[in-house]
Amino acid sequence: MTGFLALLSRDLRLVWRRPGDVAVVLAFFVVATVLFPLGIGPQANILARIAAGVLWCTALFASMLSLDRLFAADYEDGSLDLLLLAPWPLELAALAKCAAHWIVTGLPLAALAPLLGVAFGLPPDALMALAATLLIGTPTLSLIGGLAASLTLGARRGGALLALLALPLCVPTLIFGAAAIETLMTGEDLLAHIAILAALALVALATTPWAMAAALRQAGE
Amino acid sequence: MAPPLLDVPLLNVADLACRRGGRPVFDRLSFALGAGELLALTGRNGSGKTTLLRALVLLVRPQAGTIVWQGSNVQDDPETWRGQLAWLGHLDGLKGDLTVRENLLGAERLRGRPAADDRLDLALVAFDLNALAHRAVRTLSAGQRRRTALARVMLTQAPVWLLDEPLNALDSAAQQAFRSVLQQHLAHGGLAIAATHADLGVPNARTLELTA
């Protein structure tokens, strides 16, 4: 556990030294989202109808955007070797990296999304639901994205390939995350959707660290 | 200098073989190292020195052979083996945005050990890094970074050091500093395996020449 916390705090400290990296991702999220009303037109009823899907998709893209550096920086400067040689499980190290990624992208995205939701004319309860689903759904995105990042470590065309690998696997989270907000309009149970999102996060938590560790070990060979 | 206990080697490597991309890098490599011994790996570029080092720490899975540390096969319990190791790759493994001090303390914590300030000071002094301790590593020269990486190795207090070209980019003063740190390590019963072209200043060093 000491190692896990050490890695988490080191990665957060590294982000703190370069806050611009996070700011760019958040700016992308805002700009990409704002393009939708510009492309579709300002009719309030249409925007409110598509808001959840649009915000979930752009949040997904934004979190993919920052992932290709997740392990690549460690791979290039040799610190990945130190993680591979640390006397505690590599699965935990992979998890710590994903946790750091979630804290600096998933968390701010979930905080920022309701603000953008206002611009789409979402009612207050939908804004709450949006933040809640992003809060519970984005860890899954970080884990799946982390897996894709570890698999593409050292590959040609890393960034685009990462998205190709991760996006299909993110579909269930996207579907339930975006649909949860619609439940408020149809009167279905929001909690059921949140429970499914949490279940998806748990499945990712149970499966991806092993796969990430295996992929990182290969990258070290 | 204490005589090495040759009758009880701590590290026993037998019939180690590695392949990369279908071709053998080395085959049936055997050696044993006791406390206080240095093994220098020599050989031309591409002869497999780095691969051998990486195989010894299980970063590369050997095709065949055994690595036995203190009587137990390291492949059975890799985590314990990793706890015994200090690693210096051809890359320094430093974070450019962190200071020298943060890098060293962070690396210690990553090994799961609390950072001890007195040991840190010793390592900083040994490699003449005191003046640089609060500089971001990205602002340092290649030699200064290598010194930081070597200080990290010293800080681990691990019994087995694996070093890939430790003298890379070092000036003569820094080389001298490293030699005396290495000698101290060996005098305290440590082991070291280093891929190197230069003389590491250890009189009874053993050498293993790899031929591709």
Next chain:
Amino acid sequence: MADLHFLANPARFRRFSQRVLPGLTFATVLGFAVGLYLALLQSPPDYQQGETVRIMFVHVPSAWLSMAGYALLAALGASLLVWRHPLAALMARAAAPVGACFALVCLATGSLWGRPMWGAYWVWDARLTSMLLLFFLYLGHIALSRAYDDPDRGDRAAAILALVGVINLPIIKFSVDWWNTLHQPASLMRLDAPAIHPAILMPLLWMAGSFLLLFILLVLVRTETEIDRRRLEIADQNA
């Protein structure tokens, strides 16, 4: 030669495949001859779908085989990662594009069927959407296995991806089904159910069997090609 030692196993595979290929080719051709006769001429048109129902004799076996193909990739991935079976890597490399092609055939025939039935080439039907995502998973596998200068790394990364993918496939399928509440009447695709009339079941099974033979044939031939290619690469390196 010692350098080709790791291909010893593939060499054995080669002897095996050389022996079965002629018979397998013959069986495949025969299977398709009988299957196509049954499917196109012998079976009656559907009372609702008319002649369009015959598309299904290609569509459904392609769907089955593309799913089975991904399961095969996962099994090969496991045998590569656990036992480091060199043939598994080459076979996965050979099988992934074949599976992707079957998925593509399934999508194309599905959309051809959709034009007269739904009035559009593409409808966000749950099964078609799942198949599209399976096709994307195939694309990822193919791209990843070929994205490295060192083919071994590509093989192993793709093997991990296949294992993760096979775990996620049911979840993706479930979520897409849930997402799409406008299902097709289930009887169309539920051809394994006893409700199916034998007049349709027989040709479908023939076609499925022929597609299976074709799949095996293609994978065997392509695996041989991969063995040759890897051998050439090694020869090049050693030259």
